[in-house]
Amino acid sequence: MSQESHEEPVRGLADGIRLVARTLVYIVLGGLALITILTVGSVLGPMLALDLYTPPVAAWWTVFTAVVVQAVPFLMLGTLVSAAIGAFVPERVFTRLLPRNPALAVPVAGAAGVVLPGCECASVPVADSLMRRGVAPAAALAFLLSAPAINPVVLVATSIAFPGQPAMVAARLLASLATAVVMGWLWVRFGREEWLPQRRRTASKAPSDGGRWGGFRAGLQHDFLHAGGFLVVGAAAAATFNIVVPRSVLDVFTGSAWLSVLLLAVLAVVLCVCSEADAFVAASLSGFSPTARLAFMVVGPMVDLKLFALQAGTFGRAFAVRFSAMTWVVAVVSSVLVGWWLL
Template identity: 30%
Template sequence: MSSFINSEIFNSWLSTFLSIIVESLPFILIGSIISAIIQLFLKEETIKKFLPKNKIISIILASLMGLFLPLCECAIVPIGRSLIKKGVSVGTATTFMLAVPIINPIVLLSTYYAFSNNLSIVFLRAFGGLFISILIGLILEILTKKTQVIKNDTDYLSSCDCGCENLYMKSNFFTNLKNLIDHTSKEFLDISRYFILGAFLAGIVSVAMGSLNIDFKNIMPSMGIIVMMLLTFFLSLCSEADAFVAKGFLSSFGNSGVIAFLILGPMLDLKNVILLLGAFKKKYVFSLMFLTCSILALFSYLVLFFGL
């Protein structure tokens, strides 16, 4: 009997783990290719020219740039730092870093696909990502100056190992193709190792929740939001595929917990915090962390309160 139960639990975990991997890998691959193309063609100067001088309008436009720039998450922090160095305001660059990993077609499409055409989850993720990133950008625009944000070049060490800073297009076609393949493969492998670990742990958590029969959604929905925020922070999943992990928690945590998971992860996880601490001063990073977590928690509680 014991071996049957163990076998049943293992099979349940294996089924969850493999389904997450199989469903998500195409989105990770597509995202890696598009991100590599953008990294090769697009420079920070081009982004700066596109943004208007009016800071409020600039922040709003920065929140929407993910619709056209589905960049890899490891490149967001170095690009955000470069934008500030080139004269883009702190609020605009911050909004850009927070919104781009959420507001892009691949992420929204994968969310739509993962949740079986559930438009409410897609809408809440997109709206929440936009609202929170814009609000944080406006607050930091008021409270923070450029000189208080970025580290000196001598202190800066990017943790991104994909080489995206040095892959702008050359004149030689074969060199460009080699760089494209190199960037895509490195990013795909980097994202995949985090995601496979995340899927492995998510399968364990999903099976454990089913076995223990802990229903945060009906018993402790407020606590469920905090649990999901902690989980997404430490899993450090790619935003192009995290929805496939999150859908396994929907029955236990409800929309509010899942939304907290889907919004916080792309904005702020363990991997990105390490990158942020390498590129920006601690005061800015800790302010960003506090604002992101507190505003997202409030937004998630509103989702819970109104039963969205």
């Protein structure tokens, strides 16, 4: 092999790292710009006054920063995997690994979610890439839901957050896997191609310029910048909820078993806690029943504001609305049934 062919992978990886670093710099600069705007606004007079150091604004900025900083590394992991799948993995690999029957491919893909130690931000671009490589949408969606919920990192974190309670770990595994598989089967039965953008139904082709490493760089640039913008939107929505809804409102629901389940299922959507950390948040909600806390951990990695924004940006708003709403219902039902059985 020529020296140029040896240098191409190194150059492609270096370009990808520079792209990610440049994007992170843009995020930091955007935060500094926001601070500048708020500071200037606080000086312009009573009509525009907004003091950055008031508790609500400080709380908003803290939650927003925490969500973004927590999610960006896993988003980067997901886009790297997505770009690598699109550029280097032939379609025949997936056709050999997964059964041809979509109904049989769904549980296989759901169980395969255990191999990706990432959060929901990483699963969206990976599922997108799987669809573009010819994987049935039902199987790719089952993987999207299961990967952030049943991987070893999440299960170990759950066991640490709930020491001496192996039933909680088993309940999370079973309820999450059941939700992913049921949603995949529902797509097989009721899903429509028009709910996905046209480009999702066409297998991607290798770029004519730059070879496979050129395709890797192009895919990484598109996926990371595209998904990163929607991540910021979802993080802003979660931070806004945290400062708008009084904590006293949450205490009203702790007395009812059913209302507590629904409340924590909704809270999981708006808090946008990463799947590697949500078990510790759930463990801190000691006033709620074990089933309600299970629902929080099952719903969160599958349906939250930032994930909805990522899905809408990747697959389209029509898909995101239908898929997220149905996933929330199935996840709550699975949590209640598994919680009643094991907890």
